[in-house]
Amino acid sequence: MKRLLLLLFPVFLFSGILLAQNENIVVPYILKAPGEVVVDGYLDEWAFAFPLDHSQKSMPDSGRFNAENPGWYIADPYDCSGTIYMMYDDDYLYFAADVRDDEPGHFSDVSWAADAVEIYWGNWDVGDAIIPPPHDPGMPDDAVTGDYALQITISFDASLDTTSLMVWAFGTTFNEDPNAVSYRIWDLGDGYTLEGRLSLAALESPTTGNTMSFTPGTRIPMTWSLYDIDETESSADFQGFAYTPKGYAGWMGAGPGWQVCDVLETPRGMAWNDNADFDFVHPYIKRAVKPVEVDGMLDEWSYAFHADHWRSSIPDSGRFNAENPGWFPASDEDLKGTIMTMYDDEYLYFAAHVQDDEPGHFSDVSWAADAVEFYWGNWDIGSLTIPDEKGMPNDATTGDYALQITVSFDESLDTTSLMVWGEFAQTFNEDPNAVAYTIWDDGAGYDLEGRLSLAALESPTTGNTLDFTEGYRIPFTWSLYDIDETENSADFQGLAYTPKGYAAWMGAGPGWQYVDVKGGTFIDYINDNYPNLTALEDQQISLVPSKFNLQPNYPNPFNPTTRIAFSMEKASRVDLKIFDVTGKLVKTILNNELRTAGSYEVTVDMNGYSSGVYFAELSNGAERLQQKMLLVK
Secondary structure, eight states: OOOOSOSOOOOOOOOTTTSOTTOOSBOOEEEEOSSOOOOSSOOTTOTTOOOEEESTTTSOTTGGGTTTOGGGSOOOTTTEEEEEEEEEOSSEEEEEEEEEESSOOOBOSSTTSBSEEEEEEEOSOOTTOSSOOOOSSBOOBOTTTOOBEEEEEEEEOTTSOOEEEEETTTTEEEETOTTTEEEEEOTTSSEEEEEEEEESGGGOOTTTOOOOOOOTTOEEEEEEEEEEOOSSOOGGGOEEEESOOTTOOGGGBSSTTSEEEEEEOSOOOHHHHTTSSOOOOOOEEEEOSSOOOOSSOOTTOTTOOEEEEOTTTSOTTGGGTTTOGGGSOSSTTTEEEEEEEEEOSSEEEEEEEEEESSOOOBOSSTTSBEEEEEEEEOSOOTTOSSOOOOBSOBOTTTOOBEEEEEEEEOTTSOOEEEEEOSSSOEEOTTOTTTEEEEEOTTSSEEEEEEEEESGGGOOTTTOOOOOOOTTOEEEEEEEEEEOOSSOOGGGOEEEESOOTTOOGGGOBSTTOEEEEEEOOBHHHHHHHHOTTOOOOEETTEEOSOOOEEEOOOBSSSBSSEEEEEEEESSOEEEEEEEEETTSOEEEEEEEEEEEOSEEEEEEEEOTTSOSEEEEEEEEOSSOEEEEEEEEOO
């Protein structure tokens, strides 16, 4: 099955209050949920949540120690790939994921190696930093400053009937708690969708009383990981994707191994609320990192803004609905989808992931068809949230120039029409350089991917061309249409980001949105500006992965004391902790303790603890080793 990795590719972006004037890159954000999220695994409330895409084409080669250990990396997107989302409100952290996994749901021989989604975040403001300044290694819980960080791991067993939601900062597990996590597997069995919420009150530190919160207008440390284990269920075969540069793992703590995330609050589209019951996170169009391979796979669209077209994300006023209810699709099953755009110096790239119960139809008039539409102008509107009312200009004096591009399909999906509707009408039919598409194998819709030469869009009368100047805010909007009952234009339906009384083809003005023209992503920024970044140095002690060894405890079984031996070839800070079988931290033996190279042995006294299985975990900030111990009284 060749289906898009992920239904909701979202939004993402720019907060003029937060970002420095010269910051023109895409920085992740976490959005305040417009209402309490219903935890049902359907992901229909995640329009405009930022997409954290984990796939071979969207992750840098440095992901998860790839340079030192290629075995971490997953080459085939069908083995494991997916997108992670987050939102928040005053009471909860909400999280969701849409993951492709050929064998979803596995634990291994150690608790940390599992099919899992991980989220890491800290509650301190890093200002306008692109990467978090180095912080104390590990997960701080500082009662003086209030700095507090967490790792949350959501993992699944093979039958998907046991879920573990583990908070690693202070060893709390929320197992099978419907208020913490809910999930379902895709009907086709090739992955899973995850949706959940976690009470912020439940994340109060038992030692300091610090809590996690999200303050709009701040930029906080954050990062994410997606893991898979399904071949041998041995932790040696653990693989995954992580937004970490060479030499880092998220659990090493905030610093160059983490990203940053802007905390945004809804509503954002206050100007729109004057005309429609609708809020919109600031949209953007980003520069493609490299030329997009037009193959319909949509695996190169990480961080592209998604213009989400669902009944739940479009206001009732969309496309004249108030005057003509027939315009609006009756249900999401009839029509819904996500539209995306990127650019470079030569092309406009476009993509869409659409669910349509009868995809691909023309009607009795050329404009009424199953279609995706893009509208844009090339002039800067500055800080406006509603574009200037200019119609579809092609002004040789000012250079202002606007276009409508419609990509439509016939019933058999073997004829494609890409039509430019602006001052000059031009059709690019069946041109592989203009458009490529795929239909889902199950016939439920289609994926569209294409590119259109900017040079081909030069006006034949004025010579005006379309260009994307980084830092501009330009007029832009999108539409998604459907006709499949009678193929009569009277039955044409659609979804459009237009307030009551407007249509996009009326031209730039109150009926359009805008996009901020952005450069690369923050990952590009890190790779370009920190080419030699390998690891955080703390007091000249490198945290680069080093060979070290954790010996089996002796005696084992034991009562109540046992000895644990370990050795290390490089000086580093180490943690030695004891966990019970649920993953709860029960005893800390060494806490971020600086040790020189050599061999060590410590005695662990478990007097006062009940009989059972425990795990000793040794960590040096770059590697984690575990040994099973059995206490028998």
